[in-house]
Amino acid sequence: MFCKEASSSLQTLNIAKSLSSEFTKPSALVNPLSAGHRYKLFPRPNLRGRCTVTTSKSDIDWIAKDNAKKIKVKGIITAKQGLLPSVGVTDLLGVSLLVELISAETDPRTLMEKDPVKDNARRVLLDAHGEDQYECVFDMPEDFGPVGAIRVLNQDLKEIFLKEMKLELPDGSVTFTFNSWVAPKSEDPTKRTFFSTKSYLPLKTPEPLKQLRKQELETLQGKNRERAGEFEKFERVYDYDVYNDLGSPDKDPELARPILGGLSHPYPRRCKTGRKPCDKDPSAETRKALEFYVPRDEEFTTVKGAQFTGTAVLAALPAVFPQIEAALVDPNMPFPHFKSIEDLFEEGIELPKDAGLFPVIPRLAKAAAEADDILQFESPSLLDKDRFSWIRDDEFVRQTLAGLNPYCIQLVQEWPLKSKLDPAVYGDPNSLITSEIVEREIKGVMSFDEALENKRLFMLDYHDLLLPYVNKVRELDDSTLYASRALFFLSDDSTLRPVAIELTRPQDVNRPQWRQVFTPGYDATSCWLWILAKTHVISHDAGYHQLISHWLRTHCCIEPYIIAANRQLSAMHPIYRLLHPHFRYTMEINARARQVLINEGGIIESRFWPGKYSLELSSDVYDKLWRFDREGLPADLIGRGLAVEDETAEHGVRLTIPDFPFANDGLMLWDALKEWVTDYVNHYYPDSEQVTLDEELQGWWSEVRNIGHGDKKNEPWWPVLKTQDDLIEVVTTIAWVASGHHAAVNFGQYGYGGYFPNRPTTSRIKMPVEEPTDEELKEFYEDPEKTMLKTFPSKKQATIVMVTLDLLSAHSPDEEYLGENPEASWAHEPVIYAAYERFKGKLQYLEGVIDERNVNVSLKNRTGAGVVKYELLKPISEPGVTGMGVPYSVSI
Numbered sequence: 001m002f003c004k005e006a007s008s009s010l011q012t013l014n015i016a017k018s019l020s021s022e023f024t025k026p027s028a029l030v031n032p033l034s035a036g037h038r039y040k041l042f043p044r045p046n047l048r049g050r051c052t053v054t055t056s057k058s059d060i061d062w063i064a065k066d067n068a069k070k071i072k073v074k075g076i077i078t079a080k081q082g083l084l085p086s087v088g089v090t091d092l093l094g095v096s097l098l099v100e101l102i103s104a105e106t107d108p109r110t111l112m113e114k115d116p117v118k119d120n121a122r123r124v125l126l127d128a129h130g131e132d133q134y135e136c137v138f139d140m141p142e143d144f145g146p147v148g149a150i151r152v153l154n155q156d157l158k159e160i161f162l163k164e165m166k167l168e169l170p171d172g173s174v175t176f177t178f179n180s181w182v183a184p185k186s187e188d189p190t191k192r193t194f195f196s197t198k199s200y201l202p203l204k205t206p207e208p209l210k211q212l213r214k215q216e217l218e219t220l221q222g223k224n225r226e227r228a229g230e231f232e233k234f235e236r237v238y239d240y241d242v243y244n245d246l247g248s249p250d251k252d253p254e255l256a257r258p259i260l261g262g263l264s265h266p267y268p269r270r271c272k273t274g275r276k277p278c279d280k281d282p283s284a285e286t287r288k289a290l291e292f293y294v295p296r297d298e299e300f301t302t303v304k305g306a307q308f309t310g311t312a313v314l315a316a317l318p319a320v321f322p323q324i325e326a327a328l329v330d331p332n333m334p335f336p337h338f339k340s341i342e343d344l345f346e347e348g349i350e351l352p353k354d355a356g357l358f359p360v361i362p363r364l365a366k367a368a369a370e371a372d373d374i375l376q377f378e379s380p381s382l383l384d385k386d387r388f389s390w391i392r393d394d395e396f397v398r399q400t401l402a403g404l405n406p407y408c409i410q411l412v413q414e415w416p417l418k419s420k421l422d423p424a425v426y427g428d429p430n431s432l433i434t435s436e437i438v439e440r441e442i443k444g445v446m447s448f449d450e451a452l453e454n455k456r457l458f459m460l461d462y463h464d465l466l467l468p469y470v471n472k473v474r475e476l477d478d479s480t481l482y483a484s485r486a487l488f489f490l491s492d493d494s495t496l497r498p499v500a501i502e503l504t505r506p507q508d509v510n511r512p513q514w515r516q517v518f519t520p521g522y523d524a525t526s527c528w529l530w531i532l533a534k535t536h537v538i539s540h541d542a543g544y545h546q547l548i549s550h551w552l553r554t555h556c557c558i559e560p561y562i563i564a565a566n567r568q569l570s571a572m573h574p575i576y577r578l579l580h581p582h583f584r585y586t587m588e589i590n591a592r593a594r595q596v597l598i599n600e601g602g603i604i605e606s607r608f609w610p611g612k613y614s615l616e617l618s619s620d621v622y623d624k625l626w627r628f629d630r631e632g633l634p635a636d637l638i639g640r641g642l643a644v645e646d647e648t649a650e651h652g653v654r655l656t657i658p659d660f661p662f663a664n665d666g667l668m669l670w671d672a673l674k675e676w677v678t679d680y681v682n683h684y685y686p687d688s689e690q691v692t693l694d695e696e697l698q699g700w701w702s703e704v705r706n707i708g709h710g711d712k713k714n715e716p717w718w719p720v721l722k723t724q725d726d727l728i729e730v731v732t733t734i735a736w737v738a739s740g741h742h743a744a745v746n747f748g749q750y751g752y753g754g755y756f757p758n759r760p761t762t763s764r765i766k767m768p769v770e771e772p773t774d775e776e777l778k779e780f781y782e783d784p785e786k787t788m789l790k791t792f793p794s795k796k797q798a799t800i801v802m803v804t805l806d807l808l809s810a811h812s813p814d815e816e817y818l819g820e821n822p823e824a825s826w827a828h829e830p831v832i833y834a835a836y837e838r839f840k841g842k843l844q845y846l847e848g849v850i851d852e853r854n855v856n857v858s859l860k861n862r863t864g865a866g867v868v869k870y871e872l873l874k875p876i877s878e879p880g881v882t883g884m885g886v887p888y889s890v891s892i
Helices: 015-019 057-066 207-220 310-327 338-346 381-385 393-402 435-442 448-453 463-474 524-568 574-583 586-596 603-607 611-624 633-639 661-684 688-693 695-708 724-746 749-753 774-782 784-791 795-808 830-853
Strands: 043-045 051-053 070-080 097-103 117-126 131-141 147-154 160-169 172-182 192-195 457-461 483-490 496-505 514-518 643-645 653-655
Touching (some): 070 097, 097 131, 097 160, 097 207, 147 160, 147 172, 172 192, 207 524, 310 795, 381 749, 393 496, 393 524, 393 661, 435 483, 435 496, 457 524, 463 483, 483 524, 514 524, 524 586, 524 603, 524 611, 524 695, 524 724, 524 784, 574 724, 603 611, 603 795, 633 653, 653 661, 661 724, 661 830, 749 795, 774 784
Antiparallel strands (some): 043 051, 070 160, 097 117, 117 131, 147 192, 160 172, 457 483, 483 496, 643 653
């Protein structure tokens, strides 16, 4: 008999359960999943030797809760187990995943978190695409409340990629988006936590989720990591390191490279891998041939392996290059004539039998009856439109505004032009380009003073950046370099006219400074010298574009934002969810770049003019020129003198070159992004106090400045997050760099650089008038075309760059374009979804505006006979090399 006091409260208690052997164990009724609960119910003998029960009010509450009405909730998980799904041991037993649902509400009786409900998920379906479905059924109390999080333990023997889980609740179905790898418990015995699509600021997080939020961030910061040393493939630790893995000093001292990051060579930080130090240089990190660690969810090749992705391409390129080189006759020699260059597109290169290039470069490898593979290049858009345009002056200057690198042209704001470098080291600092030369070349349109005052003079200025490297690069094999300035005049129709090019070689211990000014010629010799001078300048622009405008300012500088976001912003933080699409896969593509692109002997070093000094040069530019507050488009244009603030202008700025295709399209895209970010930020931060009190947000931005970009942490220009406007400007800038900036400098690479005479990546011989020998002068006068071909990259350099540019200019079939599909967390918040739809509408409008501009004959920098349309900032694209499309992130 039970004691009288408890009998009424225990009427619903299952008698069988109460009499079972388990019931006699004090621990049996203690909920192990609910820390802090101390419910106990156990029998003890009374004076008559019978069993009685003592209880408390909390015990009774627990008993009532345990016997509350339950509902059945079905959950369907969609998952994928790599490219070759197979049945695991646990699947044969019917169990693969332990799944727990966490309530977002506290128990009103105890004011503590509610007990999770759990079930073992079993695989019920395997479709033809390799996707699995797992089913679980939960006994959920009716008063469980909204599900705030799901915890998963992978009980299989291999990792699994969880895409999403759909819960069939009484009020309708709810979908949790995972998109994450979950390691088997043999590798990681902890349960993975996934939060709902509801976003919360830290102070507004439901109480039951606060500890989970904190624990997940500690995991990503590596605080829960028990092992030391190199990170394992399955780990998800985000941490910082310097670029100390670009060289291979243990192989050869000549293969050592400077450590980038620190006082000597300031640089952004990269993802830490934990690999062991080199034997010969402990400050350098050893390299691995096949894999560089990135946190598991940053890697996507195995998930998207069926598609043609950038990371798969970069991984495969080193195996392709030797086959291409073997097929070339005299690969280090120049092309003998221009017809041999055109043959790359018309006839191709017969590759060795069984070259097997189809899986790697399917767009370029052609089948032929006589050979297994023919490497035949697709004709790039520039060549298709006008095969002679590349040699004309109008196309040379047009491409500074509507080509691959619109980030370097600037207004001339000081005169006379003068180097700021030490004349004792480099020679006379004064430029040889005089006002008399300018007036002569603009042919009386206006005086020099009028041209300067009316903002008509612009230039590409690579003089002071390159001068310290000229003598060092000239010591490399098969390479030369000048410091250069190219001056342009703005005509009334908004087109540029070339005025002069100055090439400089600094003094050294054996020779005085050499320099000369070249202008458009009117006789055979001066015309050829002008063409050769342009070739050198374009080569400088091509190298600067690849190393600075592309690699440094997008790929490299974004990585610290990503690391800090994952360490400091919870996955349920609204700013994390706003930025996450702009961060997708960047760390993975950057790791691949450290393997084959920017490493010692990689594609950049061996095919671009800076050679082994490539990354050292990018460090110098980062030190001297990079500043976050000028990475947004309007600030960048204003900083280069290409725009002035004007509240009456459409975008708040007035362009100094009205027909500037990149700026005109880019400002529309910038405004659309900023409006979307503004609506989003103001929804979650109704006042400035919310910004300053957000510890995660402040921690993120502090870590970006003090660690990720720590070499510039003391610069006064860093924004401070005090108001909504501060946050809007920071987030819009990051989103722009990852989307619009990167698209503008990436997806036109093959269109403009595929025909390499238009954008040679290196210059191999000096100008024929720089201290020439009799033999050099004779060859130039008798065959200037031969001199030009010898200046261009070699056969091997050109063809490998062409392959690389073709592959890296291509959109994968599953590209994620700006404004195409909303994130799950955006779609489930009505106010945010409405703002997103407005954003999407503005991007669709932009597409139409770009189409209209490209047929407006008054816009001569984007229309005309044989002119390539400027479409690089059209948001959506088809797969392949299209010269358009703006993905969310730097994923190629």
